[in-house]
Amino acid sequence: MSAAVPIPVIQLLQVLTVALGAPGIMGVIAKVEARLQGRRGPKVLQPYYDLAKLCRKETLAPEQASWFFLAAPLIAVAAYLTIPLLIPVLTTYPLPLGYMGDILGGGFLLALASFVIATAALETGSPYAQLGSSRAKTFSAITEPVVLFVVFTVALLTGTDLPYALAATVRSSAGQVVRPAHVLASAALFMVILHETGRIPVETHTGTNEFGMIEEARSFEHSGPYFALLKWGSMLKQLILFTILADVFVVPWGLASSQRLGAVLLAIVALLAKAAAVGCVVAVIDNSFAKLRLFKITEYASAAFLLAVLGVFTLYLGGG
Amino acid sequence: MNTALLAAGGTTSLQPPGIYQGAANVIAALMLLLEFGMLRQALIRDQVRLYAAQSALISVLAIVIAADRGLPDLYALAGLSGALKVVVVPLVLRRLLGVPVDEDSPGVAGSYTLSPASAVLASIGLAAFGFFTFGAFHISGPAAPALALAIAGAMVFVAFGLMIVRRDVASQAVGFFSLENAISLAALVVAAGLPLILETAFLFDLLVAVVVFGMLIRTHHGRAESMSTADLTGLRG
Numbered sequence: 001m002s003a004a005v006p007i008p009v010i011q012l013l014q015v016l017t018v019a020l021g022a023p024g025i026m027g028v029i030a031k032v033e034a035r036l037q038g039r040r041g042p043k044v045l046q047p048y049y050d051l052a053k054l055c056r057k058e059t060l061a062p063e064q065a066s067w068f069f070l071a072a073p074l075i076a077v078a079a080y081l082t083i084p085l086l087i088p089v090l091t092t093y094p095l096p097l098g099y100m101g102d103i104l105g106g107g108f109l110l111a112l113a114s115f116v117i118a119t120a121a122l123e124t125g126s127p128y129a130q131l132g133s134s135r136a137k138t139f140s141a142i143t144e145p146v147v148l149f150v151v152f153t154v155a156l157l158t159g160t161d162l163p164y165a166l167a168a169t170v171r172s173s174a175g176q177v178v179r180p181a182h183v184l185a186s187a188a189l190f191m192v193i194l195h196e197t198g199r200i201p202v203e204t205h206t207g208t209n210e211f212g213m214i215e216e217a218r219s220f221e222h223s224g225p226y227f228a229l230l231k232w233g234s235m236l237k238q239l240i241l242f243t244i245l246a247d248v249f250v251v252p253w254g255l256a257s258s259q260r261l262g263a264v265l266l267a268i269v270a271l272l273a274k275a276a277a278v279g280c281v282v283a284v285i286d287n288s289f290a291k292l293r294l295f296k297i298t299e300y301a302s303a304a305f306l307l308a309v310l311g312v313f314t315l316y317l318g319g320g
Numbered sequence: 321m322n323t324a325l326l327a328a329g330g331t332t333s334l335q336p337p338g339i340y341q342g343a344a345n346v347i348a349a350l351m352l353l354l355e356f357g358m359l360r361q362a363l364i365r366d367q368v369r370l371y372a373a374q375s376a377l378i379s380v381l382a383i384v385i386a387a388d389r390g391l392p393d394l395y396a397l398a399g400l401s402g403a404l405k406v407v408v409v410p411l412v413l414r415r416l417l418g419v420p421v422d423e424d425s426p427g428v429a430g431s432y433t434l435s436p437a438s439a440v441l442a443s444i445g446l447a448a449f450g451f452f453t454f455g456a457f458h459i460s461g462p463a464a465p466a467l468a469l470a471i472a473g474a475m476v477f478v479a480f481g482l483m484i485v486r487r488d489v490a491s492q493a494v495g496f497f498s499l500e501n502a503i504s505l506a507a508l509v510v511a512a513g514l515p516l517i518l519e520t521a522f523l524f525d526l527l528v529a530v531v532v533f534g535m536l537i538r539t540h541h542g543r544a545e546s547m548s549t550a551d552l553t554g555l556r557g
Binding site for chain 1: 339342343345346348349352353356360436437440441444447448451452455467471474
């Protein structure tokens with residue numbers, strides 16, 4: 001019989017798991033992708049080394065940039081670290097701070113982080129960074145309706161838009177898993193996640209300079225620890241989105257249902273395993289498709305929109 | 321209070337349909353998605369493949385319904401419709417359209433009257449119309465739920481949309497054949513116990529359509545030397 005973990009500690013563990021696990025998931029994806037291409041690939045721990053190296057470098061800022069240029073990475077990471085408090089990361093039961101915000105609250109935080117990074121990129125006056133932020137904002141405006149329809153589906157399914165409630169509903173019976181609305185909304189969400197994390201078919205993740213860059217171009221002018229924060233931020237965002245997909249939509253099993261130490265530790269391992277599994281799927285997609293031309297991204301977004309809209313339609317008749 | 325909130329969420333939520341109904345609904349939804357896939361697909365070869373996949377799904381649906389309701393007739397129908405629509409019709413269609421495809425064979429990429437994204441958005445509108453009009457009938461057969469019927473309605477409209485927004489004979493043929501798939505879906509939902517002889521008669525109607533379309537495609541290709549139907553609008557003296 002293992003000891004009970006106090007609730008505030010579990011709450012803290014949710015944040016720590018995401019914060020410390022995120023670079024590892026990035027490393028796993030890079031490794032799997034390299035193996036699929038027949039390369040040996042970087043070490044799984046490589047992203048940690050990269051972040052540590054960047055933290056030791058000096059910081060340079062463009063002359064014209066204001067204080068906001070350096071504050072933006074901090075605000076973004078703070079926003080990303082708040083989200084794990086709102087979503088089921090480790091537990092099936094809601095933690096006290098879990099009701100601070102619903103899915104929309106989490107969406108606002110993600111949007112805030114993306115907004116401050118884009119604004120900081122605009123401050124630099126560098127054409128690449130500005131191009132990246134303007135594209136990122138344009139395309140996120142196009143994918144926003146998809147996210148809204150996914151939220152509508154959740155709201156119709158559960159009567160609330162709390163992530164914990166949806167996870168509980170999905171766990172409640174097998175019939176919930178095969179209902180078309182759920183399948184369609186999950187697929188649409190996955191397509192949005194590919195877009196948001198800057199993966200193929202929207203963007204090449206490991207590129208150097210190129211004209212198709214969107215998210216990756218925004219951090220061109222940052223350096224040193226601030227650049228490390230931005231990189232860490234995008235890893236955090238990736239793990240958070242994977243967690244939402246796995247723990248709320250697709251496989252909300254393996255979470256701790258009690259406060260026992262063993263259950264909580266198991267939940268940490270399960271979460272990282274699930275995120276790594278999603279990462280493997282992403283790596284396979286990265287290797288099997290070509291990047292879309294920039295103006296074809298609207299077609300990709302329209303396909304995701306189709307899935308989400310059909311999800312709501314099917315629910316509307318009550319049979320979905 | 322937190323758990324009370326969760327419980328309240330649980331009671332106000334819609335109850336899920338059963339496993340069989342859920343599976344039937346998912347298959348119907350997948351068929352609708354493949355219909356949209358045909359709308360977006362630029363190559364004839366891939367359009368025909370999507371059609372074959374859609375036909376395979378309807379056979380699977382027939383098997384699901386047969387297992388659920390204990391209708392052995394439907395197994396025979398599933399086998400027959402699978403052999404015909406997954407194997408024969410795509411083969412005939414590919415031969416007619418001049419496949420094996422070489423590099424510069426006529427793709428249908430340029431045959432859009434709308435851009436692909438707008439075509440999808442317009443078809444979402446059409447699908448919504450079909451969906452809600454058929455849903456308003458409140459017909460639900462014993463075999464599959466009302467939702468699948470509504471999806472069949474949406475598929476009918478999207479198939480018409482496919483034939484309208486694409487200006488090439490291949491898309492119009494594929495659109496017409498998938499229209500037949502939509503109607504088979506509706507038939508399975510509303511009248512799963514229809515006598516086998518009637519269902520097979522429907523299938524052979526499809527064969528007649530394939531022959532007629534085949535002749536039209538041949539004639540058109542022979543005259544216009546292209547797959548595009550845009551040439552048909554010009555009057556000849």
